[in-house]
Structures are given as C-alpha cells and as structure tokens.
Amino acid sequence: xxxxxKFWWFTLxxxxxxxxxxxxxxxxxxxxxxxxxxxxVIEILRHQGGYLFGVFxxxxxxxxxxxxxxxxxxxxxxxxxxxxxxxxQSANPAHRIDIEGGQELKALANAIxxxxxxxxxxxxxxxKRVEKxxxxxxxxxxxxxxxxxxxxxxxxxxxxxxxxxxxxxKACQLLxxxxxxxxxxxxRAFIGVGRSIFDLxxxxxVRYAMDETAASRQRNQVAVASVFYSQGIQGHPVRIEITxxxxxxxxxxxxxxxxxxxxxxxxxxxxxxxxxxxxxxLRNSLAVVQLAAELLKDYPHLVASSQPPVVDIxxxxxxxxxxxxxxxxxxxxxxxxxxxxxxxxxxxxxxxIVAPAEFATSLQHRLENKGGPHLVLMLQDxxxxxxxxxxSMLLALSHILRHLxxxxxxxxxxxxxxxxxxxxxxxxxxxxxxxxxNELTAWYQEQLALTSTTGDPVTIKDILAAxxxxxxxxxxxxxxxxxxxxxxxxxxxxxxxxxxxxxxxADSRPVFFAFDLFERPDRITSLDSLPLTDLTYxxxxxxxxxxxxxxxxxxxSIAAVxxxxxxxxxxxxxxxxxxxxxxxxxxxxxxxGIRPEMLVDQPTIDLVLPAFARFAANSVLVAHxxxxxxxxxxxxxxxxxxxxxxxxxxxxxxxxxxHPAHKxxxxxxxxxxxxxxxxxxxxxAGDARVTARLFLKLLPLLARNSIFTLEQARxxxxxxxLAKIKF
Amino acid sequence: xxxPTTHTLLIAERNPRLAQLLTIFxxxxxxxxxVCDTGAAALELLAAHTCDxxxxxxxxxxxxxxxxxxxxxxxxxxxxxPVLFISALSRELELARMMDxxxxxxxxxxxxxxxxxxxxCRLLDSIP
Numbered sequence: 001x002x003x004x005x006k007f008w009w010f011t012l013x014x015x016x017x018x019x020x021x022x023x024x025x026x027x028x029x030x031x032x033x034x035x036x037x038x039x040x041v042i043e044i045l046r047h048q049g050g051y052l053f054g055v056f057x058x059x060x061x062x063x064x065x066x067x068x069x070x071x072x073x074x075x076x077x078x079x080x081x082x083x084x085x086x087x088x089q090s091a092n093p094a095h096r097i098d099i100e101g102g103q104e105l106k107a108l109a110n111a112i113x114x115x116x117x118x119x120x121x122x123x124x125x126x127x128k129r130v131e132k133x134x135x136x137x138x139x140x141x142x143x144x145x146x147x148x149x150x151x152x153x154x155x156x157x158x159x160x161x162x163x164x165x166x167x168x169x170k171a172c173q174l175l176x177x178x179x180x181x182x183x184x185x186x187x188r189a190f191i192g193v194g195r196s197i198f199d200l201x202x203x204x205x206v207r208y209a210m211d212e213t214a215a216s217r218q219r220n221q222v223a224v225a226s227v228f229y230s231q232g233i234q235g236h237p238v239r240i241e242i243t244x245x246x247x248x249x250x251x252x253x254x255x256x257x258x259x260x261x262x263x264x265x266x267x268x269x270x271x272x273x274x275x276x277x278x279x280x281x282l283r284n285s286l287a288v289v290q291l292a293a294e295l296l297k298d299y300p301h302l303v304a305s306s307q308p309p310v311v312d313i314x315x316x317x318x319x320x321x322x323x324x325x326x327x328x329x330x331x332x333x334x335x336x337x338x339x340x341x342x343x344x345x346x347x348x349x350x351x352x353i354v355a356p357a358e359f360a361t362s363l364q365h366r367l368e369n370k371g372g373p374h375l376v377l378m379l380q381d382x383x384x385x386x387x388x389x390x391x392s393m394l395l396a397l398s399h400i401l402r403h404l405x406x407x408x409x410x411x412x413x414x415x416x417x418x419x420x421x422x423x424x425x426x427x428x429x430x431x432x433x434x435x436x437x438n439e440l441t442a443w444y445q446e447q448l449a450l451t452s453t454t455g456d457p458v459t460i461k462d463i464l465a466a467x468x469x470x471x472x473x474x475x476x477x478x479x480x481x482x483x484x485x486x487x488x489x490x491x492x493x494x495x496x497x498x499x500x501x502x503x504x505x506a507d508s509r510p511v512f513f514a515f516d517l518f519e520r521p522d523r524i525t526s527l528d529s530l531p532l533t534d535l536t537y538x539x540x541x542x543x544x545x546x547x548x549x550x551x552x553x554x555x556x557s558i559a560a561v562x563x564x565x566x567x568x569x570x571x572x573x574x575x576x577x578x579x580x581x582x583x584x585x586x587x588x589x590x591x592x593g594i595r596p597e598m599l600v601d602q603p604t605i606d607l608v609l610p611a612f613a614r615f616a617a618n619s620v621l622v623a624h625x626x627x628x629x630x631x632x633x634x635x636x637x638x639x640x641x642x643x644x645x646x647x648x649x650x651x652x653x654x655x656x657x658x659h660p661a662h663k664x665x666x667x668x669x670x671x672x673x674x675x676x677x678x679x680x681x682x683x684x685a686g687d688a689r690v691t692a693r694l695f696l697k698l699l700p701l702l703a704r705n706s707i708f709t710l711e712q713a714r715x716x717x718x719x720x721x722l723a724k725i726k727f
Numbered sequence: 728x729x730x731p732t733t734h735t736l737l738i739a740e741r742n743p744r745l746a747q748l749l750t751i752f753x754x755x756x757x758x759x760x761x762v763c764d765t766g767a768a769a770l771e772l773l774a775a776h777t778c779d780x781x782x783x784x785x786x787x788x789x790x791x792x793x794x795x796x797x798x799x800x801x802x803x804x805x806x807x808x809p810v811l812f813i814s815a816l817s818r819e820l821e822l823a824r825m826m827d828x829x830x831x832x833x834x835x836x837x838x839x840x841x842x843x844x845x846x847x848c849r850l851l852d853s854i855p
Contacts (some may be wrong), residue, residue: 099816276818279815280816283817286837287745287837288744290838291748291749291752294839295752302751302755306751437801441790472793472797472824472828542796568819703833
C-alpha cells in the first residue's frame with residue numbers, strides 16, 4: 001500500500017472513530033434528559049435539523065480538502081524527498097530534489113539539495129583522484145592486456161573450480177563461436193568470464209590433465225604442465241597445455257591453459273608416422289621386386305614357364321609403386337589410402353614421456369576410483385620411459401580390464417611391469433575363468449567416449465594403434481594363472497625438450513580483471529540465497545513483429561549481454577537477427593527499423609533459441625518488462641524444446657520497488673532518475689545494454705531497501721502492482 | 728639348397744603380385760600352395776584343408792597377422808601348425824609382438840628367396 005492510500009485510510013478511520021465517540025456521547029446525554037427536555041430537543045431538531053446537517057457536511061468537506069492538501073503538500077513530497085536523498089547518496093549524486101509542496105518541506109528540500117551540492121563537489125573531487133589512479137592502473141593493465149591479447153597462443157585462466165577468469169581473443173578464435181557477428185548459432189559452448197572450462201572442453205579430459213599436473217607437483221617434478229589435444233572451432237586440432245597456479249601456501253588454486261594450433265611436436269609425430277607408413281609400403285613392393293629379380297636371375301626355367309609371366313608381375317608392381325609415390329603431392333600423410341599401422345580416423349594424440357611405474361600407478365588409481373578390478377602392481381624392472389598419451393591409454397586399458405573383470409569373474413589382477421629390449425610389457429594375469437581371443441577382439445572394436453583430434457569417435461583398437469601399443473592374450477597358462485594379457489609399450493628416450501617448469505607463483509601474478517575470483521567461496525546450489533552482487537546475469541531484449549505473442553507475433557531479433565562479478569562484460573554479447581517466416585507490420589518496422597529483406601538469410605527461431613539458451617546457461621535472466629519477452633520465449637517452447645526456467649528479474653518491477661512514489665518506470669524514466677544516458681533504443685542489443693546498465697544502478701538502491709538476495713528481490717518484485725500485468 | 732618334400736602351405740597375403748610370385752616360386756619346389764588375402768578366409772581354408780604351414784603377412788585386409796596367429800594358436804586343431812610371418816612391419820616392438828603371439832618365425836620384407844625357403848624347411852622339419 002503506498003503512502004497516499006495509507007493516509008486516506010487513516011483519515012477515514014479517524015472520522016469514523018470521532019463519529020462513534022460523538023454518537024455515544026449524544027446517546028448518553030439523551031438518556032440523562034427528562035422527557036420534557038427530550039421533547040424540547042426533538043422540537044429544536046425538527047425546526048433546525050437542516051441547518052445542523054448542512055454544518056456537518058461542510059465540516060466533512062473541510063476535513064477532506066484539508067486532508068488532500070496534507071497529502072499533496074506534505075505526505076507525498078516527504079516520500080519523494082526520502083527517495084531523492086537515497087538516489088543522491090547511491091546511484092545518482094547529480095540528482096536534485098524538486099518538489100511541489102508545503103513551504104517547510106520546500107525549505108527542507110532546498111537544504112538537502114545544498115548539502116547534496118557540497119557532497120557532489122566532494123564526490124567529484126574524490127572521483128577525479130580515483131579516476132586518475134584508475135587510469136594509471138588501466139594503462140598498465142591495457143599494455144598487459146594488449147600483449148596477452150595479441151599473443152599467437154590462446155590463453156584461458158581459470159580458478160581451481162574451473163571458472164574462467166580471463167581469456168584472450170586468440171582463445172576465442174580457436175575455441176568459441178563468434179558471439180557478435182552472426183555466428184552465434186554454432187553448437188559450441190561460449191567462452192566467457194565466469195563460465196566453466198568444463199563446459200567448453202571435454203570435462204573428463206581437462207580434469208585428468210589437472211590431476212596429472214597435481215600428481216607431477218606431488219612428485220616434485222620440474223615439468224608440471226600437462227598437454228593434450230582437442231578439436232578447435234573449424235575442426236583443426238588445438239594443442240592445450242595446462243599449468244597450475246600456486247597460492248602463497250604453494251597449493252594449486254587455479255590453472256593457466258595455453259591453446260595453439262597443431263604444434264611442431266604433433267607435426268613431427270605425423271611426419272614420423274607417415275615415414276613409417278611409407279617404409280611399410282616400400283618394403284611390400286620391394287619384396288615383390290626382389291623375389292621377381294631373383295626368379296629372373298636364378299630360376300630362368302621357372303620364369304620361362306610361369307603363368308602369368310614374372311616380368312608382367314614385376315611391371316605391375318613397379319606401376320603400383322609409381323602410383324604410391326607420385327605424381328601429386330604425396331607429402332600429406334592423410335592422402336595415404338593404403339592400410340597401415342595407424343588406424344584410419346584415429347587422429348594423433350600428443351605422446352608424452354612417462355615412467356612405466358607412474359603409468360601403472362595411474363591405472364591402478366583410475367580402476368579404484370572409477371570401478372574396476374583391484375590391481376596388484378609388481379614392478380620387476382621398470383627403468384626407462386615409455387612414450388604414450390596417458391589419458392587415452394588409461395581409458396582404453398580401464399575399459400579392457402573392466403570387461404576382463406566380468407568375463408574372467410575376477411576381482412583382482414596381478415600386473416607385472418617389466419622392461420624388455422625395446423619395449424616395456426605390462427602383464428595382467430588372473431586366477432579365475434579364462435577368456436577367449438574373440439572376446440578380446442570384440443572389446444577392441446568398442447567405441448569410447450573420446451574423440452580424436454579430427455573429431456571422430458575412436459575405438460580401443462584406434463587408441464592402441466595411435467600409441468604404438470599392442471595387447472595380446474598369452475596362449476599358455478602363465479605362472480599358474482588362468483590367463484594373461486600382455487601389453488606392449490614402446491620404450492622412449494627421456495624428454496629433453498624444455499618443459500614448462502612450473503607454476504606461476506602468487507607474487508608474480510598480474511593485477512587483472514576478475515582475478516579476485518580466485519578467492520570466491522564454493523558454489524551454492526540454490527541461487528535464491530546468494531547476494532545479488534554475486535550472481536551472473538544475462539540481460540536480454542527481443543524485437544518482435546508486434547505486441548501480441550499469443551496472436552502470432554514473432555521474435556525478429558534477440559540480443560543479450562552478461563553481467564558477472566557486478567560488471568557488464570562488454571565483449572560477451574549475443575546478438576542475432578531471426579527470420580520470423582512471416583510478414584512484418586509497417587508500424588513495427590518504424591519502431592525497430594528491421595526490414596524483411598534483412599531477415600531473409602537469417603536463421604529461424606528453432607536454431608537461435610538453443611544458442612541463446614547456451615549463452616544464458618547458469619545465469620539469472622534480466623529484462624525490462626520481462627513478462628513480455630518471457631511470453632515470446634514461452635510461445636516457442638513446444639517448437640524448439642527449449643525451456644527457459646531460469647530465475648528472472650525485471651528492471652521495471654525493481655524500479656517500482658525502489659521508487660514507489662514514482663509512477664513512471666519506463667527505461668527512459670529510470671535512466672533519468674539514476675542519471676544514466678540512453679543510447680541505441682529500440683534495437684535488441686541497445687535495449688539489452690541500457691537495461692543492464694540500469695540494473696547495475698538499481699542494485700545499490702535495492703540494498704538500501706534491505707533487499708540483498710535473489711529471493712528477496714523476487715519477492716519484492718511480486719508485490720508491486722505492475723507485477724500483475726499479463727501478456 | 729635344402730630338398731623340400733610335398734607339403735601344403737597356406738599363404739595369406741594382400742598383395743596379389745607377391746602371392747603370385749610366391750606361388751610360382753614355392754610350387755617349383757613341390758609345395759602345394761593355397762592363397763587367400765584375409766584372415767577370415769585363412770581360417771576357413773585351414774578348416775577345409777590339411778595345411779602344414781601358414782605364411783602370413785603382418786597386415787591383412789580384415790585383421791592383423793598377429794590376430795590371425797592368435798586365433799590359430801587358440802584353436803585346438805591348428806595350434807601346432809607353424810606360422811611364418813613375412814612382415815613389412817620392421818620395428819622391434821612389432822616383431823616381438825608377432826613372436827609373442829605365437830609366430831614360429833618372422834621374415835622382414837624384402838627377403839631373399841633362399842632365406843624364405845630355408846626357413847620354411849626348418850619349420851617343417853621341426854614339426855613333431
């Protein structure tokens with residue numbers, strides 16, 4: 001109930017009470033009168049009653065006019081003075097109180113305005129000094145940002161929970177769709193401050209790499225970085241190197257991820273593989289050539305009678321060899337169509353040099369943590385190193401051993417790690433049922449939840465081939481066991497390249513945007529109880545063909561910006577025109593300026609909304625007059641299958657919460673009150689940006705009204721009369 | 728030159744030209760030759776004929792030579808047949824893998840005809 005209504009209820013109550021008291025007094029006096037006196041009074045009322053009633057009505061009217069004057073001159077102005085003072089103290093120091101009312105209140109407003117002038121001068125003085133200091137810091141920050149931004153490598157920094165706190169342009173180019181140039185419908189996740197690295201990359205792979213760096217640190221290794229490959233934005237393999245960031249206590253509290261297109265390391269590996277494939281092809285052909293040559297030289301009688309003639313066979317082989325080597329560009333390994341030791345489509349994983357014992361221990365831990373047989377390690381001679389992609393090999397071996405656990409009905413496996421001439425063997429033996437070779441062969445063909453650098457799904461067989469590894473089932477009983485699987489891994493020289501040695505220490509970290517997120521507490525499941533300043537917001541707006549979503553009006557443009565850590569993220573914009581597949585009324589074109597020809601080549605809503613849903617993931621939706629925009633989105637739920645069940649805040653309702661004495665809560669009215677310029681109105685992107693800036697101005701005003709959490713803001717919004725508007 | 732006797736040799740080889748030359752060469756020494764180019768065909772032929780030896784390359788059209796060798800070694804009826812690899816894969820690991828799978832001998836391509844003949848004779852002689 002607003003203060004105006006409160007006053008009139010109070011006045012009515014007071015009048016009724018007065019009438020009741022006067023009535024009771026009259027009844028009491030009436031009863032004290034003698035019958036003669038009562039007769040005289042009745043006689044007077046009969047003759048003078050009209051006058052008395054007139055006086056009573058005049059009295060009531062005077063009370064009404066007096067009350068109205070009090071409301072307009074004192075009650076409402078005092079409320080406006082209160083709101084204006086709060087505005088000046090929080091959102092808009094340039095605001096001044098301008099009221100029509102009683103002289104006393106005008107004097108009070110003038111006094112407050114005078115105080116505000118002095119406060120503003122002081123505020124501006126302090127602001128200037130802060131701005132000067134900020135500009136100096138900003139200059140340093142911009143130099144650093146420019147350097148990082150232009151680096152040929154992509155960089156993402158995340159905290160220990162995987163929340164992205166910094167990224168550069170190159171990382172965006174390598175991994176994320178462009179968010180502002182019409183490519184927003186790419187199926188990939190968006191890069192953004194506050195978003196999770198686990199949504200952007202293969203979560204299991206990233207977690208494994210993080211665990212690997214942690215394990216390297218525990219072993220006090222100099223090189224702690226972990227490297228793996230992922231598929232980039234255009235299907236190109238991207239090399240990802242993860243390095244931990246340490247805090248003062250030397251504990252890992254974040255990670256630096258460096259991204260680069262396929263590195264020379266990978267190129268060298270591919271060249272080496274191609275060279276070996278060529279070697280195999282040449283040996284096959286040479287075998288024919290040599291045998292033919294020997295037959296021609298040493299067994300002329302055979303050659304003379306052979307059918308087909310040996311010379312013809314030799315000629316065919318030479319022809320085949322010619323096709324194999326040329327005439328085109330044969331330098332591309334991917335052109336090799338002949339079967340080889342590398343499984344087609346397996347791609348290439350980065351092979352790292354690791355100690356066999358470390359790999360066996362990692363396998364043991366993985367089986368324990370992910371469910372699998374218990375591994376009893378026996379390291380007979382584990383000297384030397386092996387060269388494998390530990391993650392893919394762990395996945396493949398875990399898969400095989402879990403199958404083995406079931407097929408052989410055993411809970412425990414002995415694992416003997418032993419170095420032989422040019423390789424390391426890992427023998428997995430067990431007591432229990434034996435397994436058949438065709439079972440093992442069937443397991444090889446199973447696909448894993450892993451993609452190669454080319455994005456193709458891979459089988460266990462692909463992984464073994466890509467790691468130059470082999471698994472075989474030993475034919476005989478082995479050391480009294482029922483069966484034994486032997487894994488062959490190639491020996492390698494220890495790494496001699498300069499590995500990234502360590503971690504960035506806390507005192508060397510640059511002062512940079514959102515690095516305070518390192519210190520954020522762990523996520524709370526329910527957003528309702530979180531402070532409004534700690535939430536991530538997607539502020540959005542739609543442009544439509546009209547104002548009646550239930551009568552066929554469609555979205556033709558949708559735009560959104562993100563607010564994270566109480567800041568509007570300028571670089572994170574979703575802005576997409578939408579083909580409505582219907583005509584656009586001229587009246588609406590006059591408002592938003594979007595003509596039908598601009599939408600012909602644009603995606604339809606069923607493509608745009610899924611992308612928008614990914615952009616808005618894990619955030620609170622904010623809009624001005626959100627009921628309308630949400631109704632537009634809700635009308636598309638059945639068509640797109642996308643349900644926006646995010647928490648929602650409406651700047652129009654929040655304005656009514658903090659400025660109940662004001663009747664206007666349009667974007668322009670709010671902007672005028674909080675001193676925020678309005679630009680780019682009636683474009684979805686412009687309105688979303690203005691709404692976001694106004695929302696940030698409303699947050700401190702909500703706090704002044706003791707509204708701190710999302711739940712409090714939602715409850716307060718529901719109580720204002722504007723909340724009852726439906727579309 | 729060793730004096731071969733009449734034995735049946737099963738050759739699993741993808742390259743038809745090498746298979747032809749091996750057939751011409753080994754038939755001249757009175758071996759009976761059966762040729763195929765896949766592991767599955769090799770197993771069928773083994774079941775259908777009495778073979779004294781299998782000569783296989785390392786990579787067949789449908790499976791690795793190692794897998795074929797393992798399948799032979801795990802089959803009660805064929806497990807004692809000598810398996811000779813003629814392999815274009817030359818890495819030590821791959822050769823060790825073949826031997827571990829139950830290969831009787833490995834020849835790396837290209838090989839001399841006399842070396843092939845000697846190895847075949849030696850393996851056939853070793854059959855109990």
